[in-house]
Amino acid sequence: MMNTAPVTSPKDKEVMAMTQHSSSIHSDLSLTSATYATAVDVCTTMYGENPASADSIDRFYESSASTYENPVLTATSRSVIADIHQLSRQLSVIDVPRPIALICTLFRLQPPRAGFLARNLDDPLFQALRVWTEISDICENESFDGHKKTIVEHTLNILVLPGIHREGSYRAQPSSDSLITASGPSQTTASHPSSPGLPIPGTSLTIPSPFHFSLHIITRLSFNEQGRITHHRDFWDVKDVMGLVPGASLAQWIGTRLAAKSLTYVASLWHTPSTTAARAAQPTSEHDAIAMEMGFAPAAPVASPAKQALEMQ
Template identity: 75%
Template sequence: MMDSSIAFPTAKDSESSVAITRHSLSNHSTLSVVSATHATAVDVCTTMYGESTASSDAVERFYEPSAKFSSYENPVLTATSRSVITDIHQLSRQMSAIDVPRPLAMFCTLFRLQPPRTGFLARNIDDPLFQAVRVWTEIGEICENESFDGHRKTIVEHTLNILVLPGIHRDSHYRPQSSSDLLVTHSHATSHPSAPGLPVFGTSLTVPSPFHFKLHIITRLSFNEQGRITHHRDFWDVKDVMGLVPGVSLAQWIGTRLAAKSVTYVVSLWSRPSTDSAERAAQPTSAHDAMEMGMSPAEQFAFPTKDAHNI
């Protein structure tokens, strides 16, 4: 006969279940903090270097309110207050999309005139004449770590894309949405061509555009216990920055290879005298040395000693 009694949980089982529950809750809180800092890092990069439509209070939400614990650095400038950081974000958003206005709208703006709102002249007056520059960033690898005091550091590798005259480029092929883009809000997500090219007239082919420039950036963010940024620093490579100037990339390509060849030539010149001296040191200097080295009479005749020359 089977025993139908139900075993009641003991105190040991209750303690283990409570421990498991606490462990799961602690993991949930840790993962939530990690995902929050991850999303904040992506938002900061897209706001600073991308074509983002973030609100004006984005800096207030991202950075530490205290000016003493909030700073931003890059190879060009250093900001130690949140107001300056806000100005940098606003300027970067304005520089991400530069349009050339229509002549009539520009004339009215320069002379502070009221633009026409009716009639033929008012048609499409607010629309730009053409797009001059578009700037966006592509998020790459993101690394995070946590220190013993609850502070976190996040390193984001992303690529700044600068496209001059985007209207003349073919942008039918768009990059797929990556896992990093899923953390960005829908208002921030915009589609950009993965490889803008100039179309060949009369064909469906495209050639690489000389008006597409890339700058690799490494962003390092330090977060406090509340998930606010206390330090923001961007690293640029001087070679990549110089490559933004037209023609400099080709000059760098040629110059770096010539420099490598010159290093090889210099090393060969320095190593040649030491090799010759080693060979001379290995040669016998007298008949006694030749005998000690075990050289045969024929070898001694092939390598005459100094005594033979002196004679």
């Protein structure tokens, strides 16, 4: 008995092609979502309060070839990158402890378990510092060898004395061209105000806080075929870094405008001699223009000395 191959109709071929195309799209989306999630986790753990264990760092970065760079330091091993993540998380939340808890810690005393001194002993006296990041745009591209590059634009927020602040003015929404959609999960922590402001006593108004500093950061991540980071680099603008220093923004605003005015003054001095010479070469009357076209000297320079001699006589 002979086995005959099944005949595939054109409709079946079309269905098979659509199935293969759908499976390829799903695989691409899964890889894109994996790199997207990794990029978000790296930025929020490096510049935010999200905890990250050693396993997550091992999952993010390639063990053999992983490098982290920013304008002030370079790390070429995954262990050093893990230490940077840990230190940044510790600096993102700084609280001032109560005096009795501080004394017990310094002198290694047993803290009281009951009574007035033991009340709210573990709670901080006040919040000193909060640091978090807000992701605005994420862009991805893929090279011919299967590697991916992701660029994340986010803003590092530094808030001193967060307990005295509240939600301030309107905050701009992310760009519509970004991979972040309005329906997606928010990248900011709900406990942080999007625009911190200082309240005016007795009113519902707020003013911009001088204790809120922001630094725009561009993070570029390079992924290998397994979806692990091989190169992590952060870019900071010098202008934004100087803005973190109190009073530097105003000085920079004045200095840049004075520099622009000085350049305008130098440019005007540079072009003044040539402009004067060009004006001197221009004819002063219609007769002078006709004389210059015929190859003669203008009559005005010659006539003026003769006229002065006649007047002297």
